[in-house]
Amino acid sequence: MTTRVVTLANRNNASYEVDARRPLLEALRDHGIDLPYGCKYGGCITCAAKLTAGQVDQRRQVALNNRQVNDGYVILCVARPVTDITLEIGVECHDKLYRNPFLDPLKPHELKADIATPEEH
Amino acid sequence: MTSDCCGPGYASPAEAIRAPREKLLYTIAIYTGTGIQKPDYLATVDVDPESPTYSQVIHRLEMPGIGDELHHMGWNACSSCFDDGSMSRKYLILPGVRSNNLHIVDTASDPRAPRLHKVIDGAEIRAKADLSGPHTVHCLGSEIIISFLGDAKGEAPGGYLHLNKDFEIVGRWENSMGAIKFGYDFWYQPRHNVMVSSEWAAPNTFMPGFDLEEVGHLKYGRELHFWDFEKREPIESMYLGEDGLIPLEVKFHHDPDSTHGFCGAALSSNVIHWWKDGADKWQWEKIIDVENEPHPDWPIPVPGVMSAILVSMDDKYLYLNNWLHGDMRQYDISDPHNPVLTGQVWMGGLLGRAPVVNGVTIAGGPQMFQLSLDGRRLYVTTSLFSTWDNQFYPEIRERGGVMVMIDCDPENGGMTLNPDFIVDFGKEPNGPSRCHEARYPGGDCTSDIWL
Ligand code: FES
Numbered sequence: 001m002t003t004r005v006v007t008l009a010n011r012n013n014a015s016y017e018v019d020a021r022r023p024l025l026e027a028l029r030d031h032g033i034d035l036p037y038g039c040k041y042g043g044c045i046t047c048a049a050k051l052t053a054g055q056v057d058q059r060r061q062v063a064l065n066n067r068q069v070n071d072g073y074v075i076l077c078v079a080r081p082v083t084d085i086t087l088e089i090g091v092e093c094h095d096k097l098y099r100n101p102f103l104d105p106l107k108p109h110e111l112k113a114d115i116a117t118p119e120e121h
Numbered sequence: 122m123t124s125d126c127c128g129p130g131y132a133s134p135a136e137a138i139r140a141p142r143e144k145l146l147y148t149i150a151i152y153t154g155t156g157i158q159k160p161d162y163l164a165t166v167d168v169d170p171e172s173p174t175y176s177q178v179i180h181r182l183e184m185p186g187i188g189d190e191l192h193h194m195g196w197n198a199c200s201s202c203f204d205d206g207s208m209s210r211k212y213l214i215l216p217g218v219r220s221n222n223l224h225i226v227d228t229a230s231d232p233r234a235p236r237l238h239k240v241i242d243g244a245e246i247r248a249k250a251d252l253s254g255p256h257t258v259h260c261l262g263s264e265i266i267i268s269f270l271g272d273a274k275g276e277a278p279g280g281y282l283h284l285n286k287d288f289e290i291v292g293r294w295e296n297s298m299g300a301i302k303f304g305y306d307f308w309y310q311p312r313h314n315v316m317v318s319s320e321w322a323a324p325n326t327f328m329p330g331f332d333l334e335e336v337g338h339l340k341y342g343r344e345l346h347f348w349d350f351e352k353r354e355p356i357e358s359m360y361l362g363e364d365g366l367i368p369l370e371v372k373f374h375h376d377p378d379s380t381h382g383f384c385g386a387a388l389s390s391n392v393i394h395w396w397k398d399g400a401d402k403w404q405w406e407k408i409i410d411v412e413n414e415p416h417p418d419w420p421i422p423v424p425g426v427m428s429a430i431l432v433s434m435d436d437k438y439l440y441l442n443n444w445l446h447g448d449m450r451q452y453d454i455s456d457p458h459n460p461v462l463t464g465q466v467w468m469g470g471l472l473g474r475a476p477v478v479n480g481v482t483i484a485g486g487p488q489m490f491q492l493s494l495d496g497r498r499l500y501v502t503t504s505l506f507s508t509w510d511n512q513f514y515p516e517i518r519e520r521g522g523v524m525v526m527i528d529c530d531p532e533n534g535g536m537t538l539n540p541d542f543i544v545d546f547g548k549e550p551n552g553p554s555r556c557h558e559a560r561y562p563g564g565d566c567t568s569d570i571w572l
Contacts, residue, residue, distance in 0.1 A: 036153070036158065037187075038153065038190060039275060041274060043274070043324055043329075044275070045330065062275065063325065064329065090156060091155070091156030092156070098330055102421060105334065106332055106333075111332065111334055115335070115340070
């Protein structure tokens with residue numbers, strides 16, 4: 001089994017070894033960590049956490065727009081760790097997840113992947 | 122007709138209006154999305170002014186799991202079973218929008234302390250019916266149908282789950298979704314063999330929150346659909362365009378002979394009226410247009426966001442909310458083509474007109490509401506949907522939701538905030554929760570249909 005180390009920055013840097021092929025939500029819950037979740041297929045955002053170091057594969061997620069992805073958010077129910085990673089979990093890390101869509105519109109490249117247009121430079 | 126028959130509900134809307142006053146009501150309250158790792162629950166609220174616990178939560182039934190996001194509810198039986206002595210209005214069905222679980226709650230054995238009767242596992246529904254994102258529950262006769270907004274992967278348009286009276290999955294109710302792009306609410310009028318359904322968005326679109334740009338990318342609905350109810354397939358769609366962006370709640374008149382019905386288009390903040398004309402053709406028109414309001418900090422005027430509408434049991438008044446503006450309105454719809462504004466109350470909202478109600482600072486604005494059968498008491502809650510709350514009213518995390526009561530005058534029109542009633546869900550024992558839809562044990566103004 002290939003394993004990765006997950007460090008939870010806002011849980012006193014507690015770290016856990018997890019199976020690299022399993023979704024992080026499942027793996028962390030098996031370690032007894034209480035995490036919010038809803039749909040478990042990457043569509044509802046309930047399980048979002050913030051990645052502050054390392055890389056995950058979350059190609060199956062459809063909940064986040066590109067701005068949220070660029071802000072480091074990951075969907076734990078489908079994301080798998082590619083490297084050792086550091087996460088912030090729970091709603092404490094949701095500071096940038098929610099924004100008033102009228103006050104703070106998205107640019108075309110910040111939309112969800114299926115409708116975003118590439119950023120112009 | 123008299124009311125001494127045997128089944129649930131009432132012989133007619135007129136009989137329903139004469140029913141005894143509600144003493145209890147049920148509302149769902151959520152922790153999903155609040156950061157509190159507790160199950161959502163069904164709260165029993167004491168609404169009997171003679172009772173020492175008036176205006177308080179007197180019981181909480183927790184769901185077995187965390188993260189359901191309870192939202193709307195529906196009864197196992199209503200007045201459509203009025204002459205069926207084998208049925209009774211005993212079970213309330215509470216779908217979890219995020220988990221897909223359907224909770225069947227027995228409210229009859231002890232109405233003050235409802236108990237869980239059965240849970241239909243969301244995974245079973247996904248596997249057997251390829252559906253997710255449950256919303257509206259209606260019964261017809263002894264059967265139950267529930268709109269689901271997505272397939273098992275959260276993609277639109279979803280469809281309808283059919284349950285039998287023992288709460289077993291029969292399968293999909295509809296024979297075809299036709300060219301329908303999205304699902305949401307529905308209501309039917311059996312004497313005209315018609316059902317009307319509306320459109321929100323795919324679960325994968327609305328659940329994570331609201332990106333305004335996705336409206337322009339046609340990820341949100343703007344059509345109403347008319348169904349052949351017996352054939353269980355859509356036969357005509359009405360493209361509402363800019364007048365009908367995000368058409369949410371649909372209500373027919375309670376009078377079973379009427380073809381008039383209404384829909385609140387949330388983003389356009391318009392009320393759409395439909396009816397069948399003399400040539401047997403369905404027609405629609407916009408009858409109410411809530412203007413966007415300027416806001417000092419906003420680059421564009423604020424839309425009302427009319428997330429719900431309700432028709433009084435006598436079909437005389439239509440109630441609507443403007444969740445972002447913060448007002449509830451009452452219109453006299455005696456002439457459904459020409460509604461007249463007869464009442465307005467402010468509570469919360471972004472415009473700052475009534476930040477405090479009965480001593481409680483309101484986070485959110487008027488959102489869901491339920492009217493007493495006699496049309497005199499309107500109970501209003503403030504939370505829309507966890508992720509959307511978090512976008513527009515982030516302070517609701519600390520403050521929670523509230524339920525207020527508005528006194529309505531069905532004779533002359535008019536509405537006033539009741540000064541003695543407020544339920545502050547910010548003070549719940551496990552921390553601030555958010556209340557949403559409400560129902561009364563004896564039936565209410567959003568559940569009963571007459572055959
Ligand atoms: S639980 Fe719904 S996106 Fe992860």
